[in-house]
Amino acid sequence: MAAFETHDYDVVVMGSGGSGLRAAIAAAEAGAKTAVVCKCLLGKAHTVMAEGGLAAALGNVAPEDSWSQHFQDTMFGGKYLNNWRMAELHAKEAPDRARELEHWGAIFDRTPDKKMSQRAFGGHTYKRLVHIGDRTGLELIRTLQDKTVHSAVDVFMETEITRLIQDGERVVGAYGFKKQTGEQIAFTSKSLIIATGGGGRIYKITSNSHDCTGDGYALAYDAGAELLDMEFIQFHPTGMVYPPGVAGLLVTEAVRGEGGLLRNSLGERFMEKYDPKRMELSTRDVVARSIYTEVKEGRGTEHGGAFLDVSHLDADYVKRKLPSMYDQFYELAGVDITKEPMQVGPTCHYFMGGVKVGADDGRTRIPGLYATGEASGGMNGSNRLGGNSLGDLLVFGRRAGIDAAAEATKLEPIKLPKDAVDEAVNELTGYLTGKGTENPYQLHKDLQKVMGDGVGIFRDKEGLSTAISQLDDLAERGANVKSPSERLDYNPGWQLCREVRNMITVAQAIAKAALMREESRGGHSRLDHAYYDDYWSEHNIVVDHEQGEMVLKAIPVAKKDDLAGLIEARKEQEKAA
């Protein structure tokens, strides 16, 4: 059996993105012995890709803004499937989290009276997004990174977790390996927080980073936690479509926020047909479907997208407000966006669903296991508004960290059960030196094809059923996966073995939930059920286990009496419009 080192902590956080770092800072502040375990180097997590900003009802630009307005916008954006309490907490606490970042050294663009400036974004009634140019995520991650470095947090970089260790039902630790050397490593945790972000790599066309393989969903599910709302995938309307090497790369919504216009190959501003009131700043699901429809009906650009144009704006303004977009198109596509239009199309961007958690504390139903950020579900309902992710990470990362630390103080030191560790060791070692014959790279490629063909932006019963049976085959092949190389040090094939199995589990949850939801809503569009359904407007889908099988059930939306008035008022307002 492989030798491994064991590290003991009160709180172990998986993931070093915004939610993971915020959780770790909170846990350490509360006095817990805290570790962050992440696959990448510190400061490289997918949060750096967030461009547009952080939605917080500060009212610096629009004094009439309020938490209740932000709550209503979030609920409307999520088509009322959000967990009401989560949307409430987010709207109420995001302003403090934004101020706190500034107190930790972050800088944001300013108003003329020297406060944090706020920009318009799709689905937000008022100018609400705190931002710095189009690199707000980098600012957030760098600020949290520096705060973490000067907190009592140990960071295990380039460390892959392949299994959660349980003692009975309770999660008591995690097992994995250090990528640089291949040495195996175990952690004991009194509380373990899943902050692993999304799983966009199950699709070929995605804005997601290499590391976004949905590990947290699969590990939590395998440990007995439930997944929620997995059918809702946000296809960001504007990804690059050309050249092929960058297809899927994000083009920030801030381009439209700053006045960018969408046109088809006939030169028409086609959003007039789909959402004449909000036009380019309609919610992401609507804009993505509109672009897709234009292309499908033959009005796309030469490379199968729509034109997105800022060339009518002042060139210096564009370079100042959208500097990374200017660079990205200039360097990678040879396009000067101040002079000519971009070509854009939908790209898999964000998972609304995730591990089902308590709204106030991020607890899953498994003792000792928490989830937060994109890895958790509920906050965003069926569709997330742009700018609501960064606030989500901070608000709920902090809450999970605080509760995880409090929980840890109640527990005696942990000892890892030998059987569970042996299983983890055998699994991991098996990927390297076992008898498997399946190549993980090939499996990943096949998975992306299945998801693109059957579980993309538009879905129907036939395509989903086919995909589900193909995914079952892939899952079987996944059980027989083995790294093409037996090297220990920095072996990417070894890493991919467990990741591809995680991705298949996540894909199964998505496809099955998508088949069950017979309606179209937010990030789930059924060609064979094109409209809202009354039953489904009141229900979420939970992915659960029964005797080792994946089972799905519908549960009523988590409501809260004191918020019903706000919801009704918003619904009335929409009807009137």
Place this chain on the structure above:
Amino acid sequence: MSETLHAGGTRTFQIWRGDMTDGKLVEYTLELEAGMVVLDAVLEIQRSQEPDLAVRWNCKAAKCGSCSAEINGKPRLMCKTRIDHLPEDQPIVVEPMRAFPLIRDLVTDVSWNYEVNKKIPPFTPRDDLPEGDYLMGQAEVDRIGEFRKCIECFLCQDVCHILRDHRMMDKYYGPRFMVRMASLDMHPLDGLDRLDQLADDGGIGLCNITKCCTEVCPEGIHITDNAIIPMKERVVDHRYDPVLKIFNRGGQKGRKKPDAA
């Protein structure tokens, strides 16, 4: 626009394979797609020819700064280097950053940088700030905003001859952390006097302004002109200006020494 992109064709790559003990350039050929960047090629070689080729990458969008390497001898991000912008008549040589210890193939051990960062005291607000929201002007934000664009790819550290050739890791923080210190030192609300650290432990005096760091910065940060030179001038004023000494203004008004913080 896109018509200017070269489509297809076969190119030869020489990729450095090996670890600290031994290694060499190994040749690979690859059929290209239009608009490929060097990272696309390396990953395709990894997928189809060399499954254990070690390479570090994450966002593939020039935002995370993971895939730093030396391409045809120049420190660059692999994800931001278009193959059709490289000379067609020679192989494309891809090597790891040479200033840092090698882990394997294209992956280096950059942990020294994280150790340096720990030595820099974080943003510490001034004592005299009024209650309520922080107030800053856009111009003040823009000035340090340039430094905050840094993606920590460490290419500037790789090319800095004080680190790369003279190996003075114990005497100079390197350009990345001069930029980091500039973002704090020029922060309008920061309350620490960081000049002693810059001069002593940070070793700013060792920089002799060859501007190699500025040249390789993928974010276009004017590292030398906007971060290092202004701070060098202030260190000189602070330490050696006889007039300022007479007026006993050695420190920075409103800022306290780190140890008093």
